[in-house]
Amino acid sequence: MKSSLKQIASELNLSTAAVSKALNDYPDISKNTKKRVNTYVKKIGYQPNTHARFLRTKKSQTIALILPNTTDSLLSTIAEDILVKAEYLGYNILVSCSKESEEIEKRLVNRFLQQKVDGIIMSLSSTTSDYSHLVDIQSNTTTLVLFNTTARTVNCNRVYLNDKEAALNATNHLIANGCSQIAHFRGPLTPQNSIDRYLGYREALNSSKLPFDSEKILLAEKGNAEEGYTLAKTLYNKKITIDGLFCFNDALALGAMRFFNEKGVKIPKDISIMGFGNSNISAYSSPSLSTVDHEISTMGAKIMEVFLDEEQSKKENEEIVVKKILLKNKVIARESTLK
């Protein structure tokens, strides 16, 4: 029933040390003994006790994944890929949710450092503005990989979208389709991705010599459909005239579209709408939503790759090189922008 090295050792008339070494392929164990041990172990389905092993090795084969929320379509897609890849590699993944709170995020990081996880993979909360906890992680020799919502000023592994370029492309797509008065529902003020998308939008206006109008910038704190609906209503009630709208994400865009549909504003004839992220549902709204896609399907794999690289370097005592991986983007033109 309960199997341990001790039990196996007594069964095979060996010491626990010999069994342990056989399983870990030490050179001072005979081939014959290794075979005996391995076949017996397979037969009874023995698996080493990870806690006991940790006590000696300090390797937990565990990665902490900290997400600001689990409901965002992009995050949950990436999370799934990480989970599947990690499982395949024999890692356990501890998942925690910071609820977009800097305080909780810091508490979680602290806890995982105490618990000595091998690494922390994290998308920053939208309210995080101080990065001291990230520095803590690095000085603890715990591997850190940031993704999606990352920190520019901290020199650590990052896998992220080229938010500025993608936003530039999105806005340019609106301009190319005849829009000249383009509003932007921007994301929260602190996170880098939100800032970058805003900057991309501004750069697009600039390079086409379109005037910038701060009235056309609305702040979305939550980034869900409900908020998109409300912000569209705000624009409408203030009678701010626009012919294009670029949103921080698809959910905002869908909410806004719903409002305009309700008011009889024609999309894309009166207003063209661009989302961001190419969420599952975006192709199936009415009208279907134009958006920017990001090879999200490769992101999870790339995150794990960066993580494993650093673990490998640490094991071999090589110098650690920080990796910064930028994903490509592609405008997906659908009905909401094609007149």
Place this chain on the structure above:
Amino acid sequence: MKSSLKQIASELNLSTAAVSKALNDYPDISKNTKKRVNTYVKKIGYQPNTHARFLRTKKSQTIALILPNTTDSLLSTIAEDILVKAEYLGYNILVSCSKESEEIEKRLVNRFLQQKVDGIIMSLSSTTSDYSHLVDIQSNTTTLVLFNTTARTVNCNRVYLNDKEAALNATNHLIANGCSQIAHFRGPLTPQNSIDRYLGYREALNSSKLPFDSEKILLAEKGNAEEGYTLAKTLYNKKITIDGLFCFNDALALGAMRFFNEKGVKIPKDISIMGFGNSNISAYSSPSLSTVDHEISTMGAKIMEVFLDEEQSKKENEEIVVKKILLKNKVIARESTLK
């Protein structure tokens, strides 16, 4: 830097045993000593090594959460609640994804049993038809809580929707709004929730003396918007006349709606559409989608409650009573059914 009982003990001129007992509030430690220990521990931010503790207590303070996927809106909402609650209670959550595969699900269960997690919280994969692994969990005295996609034939804790009743209500809502030829996009064949929603649909037809037509039942394996679109196209091309459609979930309904919108079929005038689950986006489609809501916001809390109850019973050596918790449902009538 690295704190352990030993280090604290030497600092306070105590034995490790005394420190451990002080922290665990043993009666044979003086109040004064307890206070000394607790204040010092707080000062240096000591947290016990969970692995070392496990070795003695066999309690890992860890729960495994196994999901068939992480992208489904319902699952990710519940997952977030569980994560937050667990964090608050000091539990770690190991999350894994079975990718809707019975084989992976069984492998994961096996692994977590070997790892001696305190409990397993799981939504079954849609392809799981053999439940021997669930019995394994129970005979391992590991606490098991199933939710959402559950097994009827295994006597274990369940927190689930009253799928049959909810489907009955949804279908009745269509009938009450004048539909008599109602199609159903049903979920996969094996899972209980899919079967129950189908049975609820049939019962509604029955009790209103409406004829049942197997041609109007289409099977959705994946349950996403793309599939909803495809199935609607199938119905349309086969020229199967319907005036109502009840879908296994909102994503299917939204996909179908998109198809009918494209073809100029008027919703709800020509066809009324009901979803299931009240996903975030359902209120913001055009037309907005009628659906069935389930107090999902309470589900995570209820799951944790059931888990903690069983843990408590085990600790006190009480008899274990299996809990089966059924969530209430409510039809949300929106534009897609209101003529």
Place this chain on the structure above:
DNA sequence: AATAGTTACTAAATCGTTTTAGTTTATCTT
């Protein structure tokens, strides 16, 4: 004053691994 009973600790074993430092036996040198 001798015995019993409390109080507040400590010593040491234990959990299941890994790893260092031997130890035994056989084989090879010279």
Place this chain on the structure above:
DNA sequence: AAGATAAACTAAAACGATTTAGTAACTATT
């Protein structure tokens, strides 16, 4: 044949907590 070398093990410590059994120093009882 004695010493060195190699092969294939074993013994025991260590990781950091918990817990059982024991003990010293008091206090209470008779």
